[in-house]
């Protein structure tokens with residue numbers, strides 16, 4: 617098969633980690649007689665600098681014409697003073713809205729080889745495997761009115777959801793729970809917010825169609841604590857947009873680094889794939905960024921947009937084998953340094969490619 621992938625690498629470490637992810641995908645697809653046709657376009661700060669807008673029209677058109685979109689990261693200190701609607705991040709939000717994907721799947725898992733990387737105790741993280749389903753097109757991110765009134769010194773945003781927006785993302789979460797451990801935890805703030813009361817009532821109603829899935833509701837503040845104290849209690853976790861943004865970064869603590877976690881956004885016209893981390897201005901340009909989250913995002917592209925399950929699994933296995941062999945990026949290099957070898961972004965990417973190629977050659 618041929619997959620037409622639009623790559624928008626963006627800013628900071630975005631291009632560094634994206635390069636490695638695409639190279640791994642190319643290796644795997646070529647080995648299986650498939651082809652990955654890559655088109656590259658600008659988004660974010662780099663697009664502001666060259667085109668005067670964070671989402672140029674030709675990027676948007678190429679995205680809508682592609683089979684899938686892969687985004688590295690956007691943003692950086694250079695553009696921090698801009699108002700929200702012209703910042704690099706606005707380009708990403710416009711792209712998400714245009715592609716219409718509303719279910720952002722964010723796995724957060726413990727990897728045995730990295731368990732000692734987590735500040736959490738081994739017996740707490742070991743075996744944890746959570747799938748966040750984060751609603752991506754609603755809530756405070758897109759609700760109107762929104763404004764910072766400089767004259768009155770007031771600012772406001774609107775957390776808004778419709779019943780239909782909640783139903784469609786809840787259905788995806790329940791269907792995923794059916795294929796996993798049949799447990800769904802819905803996160804809200806229903807003790808304070810009307811929008812959360814609607815969320816809870818609607819999810820409870822949708823649950824009637826999925827009697828094999830156990831539904832529980834959890835308030836977001838206590839959930840932030842429970843995810844750290846008992847991550848193994850959770851299977852699929854359904855959240856509105858902002859709660860999912862926060863809880864998924866927090867859950868990177870289970871894995872040991874924000875640089876490890878992938879995401880896939882489904883349900884719209886074209887799927888969008890992004891590692892969950894940002895442009896990491898503090899480490900950009902040093903070739904020390906961890907590309908494994910981006911590489912695992914590549915596995916999600918193959919699984920959800922190319923139907924290549926075995927190839928996706930081969931990438932995930934290769935990442936584990938590279939860690940098992942003791943290779944680490946700087947963010948993962950905690951503990952006794954004689955136990956592992958620290959590699960650069962490009963070096964660890966090459967290790968994943970070698971490993972996946974060797975695995976595919978033996979299984980061919």
Ligand SMILES: NC(=O)c1ccc[n+]([C@@H]2O[C@H](COP(=O)([O-])OP(=O)(O)OC[C@H]3O[C@@H](n4cnc5c(N)ncnc54)[C@H](O)[C@@H]3O)[C@@H](O)[C@H]2O)c1
Pocket residue numbers: 629633688689690691692693705708874875876890891892893894895896897898899904905906907909947
């Ligand atoms: N999808 C995206 O494009 C996206 C996501 C999050 C943040 N951002 C943007 O990124 C910029 C920086 O935000 P931030 O600093 O709050 O978050 P960040 O995710 O960029 O970085 C947080 C911390 O994690 C580290 N980190 C992140 N990814 C890493 C990786 N792959 N390897 C090693 N270490 C890694 C960074 O060095 C930093 O110390 C902001 O402009 C923000 O808006 C973009």
Ligand SMILES: CC(C)[C@H](C(=O)O)[C@@H](O)C(=O)O
Pocket residue numbers: 691705708709861892
């Ligand atoms: C950059 C920003 C718009 C984005 C978000 O808040 O969704 C990021 O934090 C993420 O997690 O993908």
Ligand SMILES: [Mg+2]
Pocket residue numbers: 861862865892
């Ligand atoms: Mg985030």
